[in-house]
Amino acid sequence: VKWTDMHRLADRVHLEELVKIGILRGNVEEMLKVHLGAVFMPHGLGHLLGIDVHDVGGYPE
Secondary structure: OOHHHHHHHHHHHHHHHHHHOOOOOOOHHHHHHOOOHHHHOOOOOOHHHOOOOOOOOOOOO
16 A cells, blocks of 8 residues: 555545535535545645655655
8 A cells, every 4th residue: 555545535534524524615626636535634644644744846646
């Protein structure tokens, strides 16, 4: 499993749960397209573990 796939999955799950409990309304796919998840999770998935904390350059395929 790629780390970026795990981050994207976490982003999706966060948004789905925020919709489920009524904090957000709308289509999760559209929210993902505009990166709305970054409002609630501004750092990468591993940030609190010290993973990818200050790495630069993105994630080339």
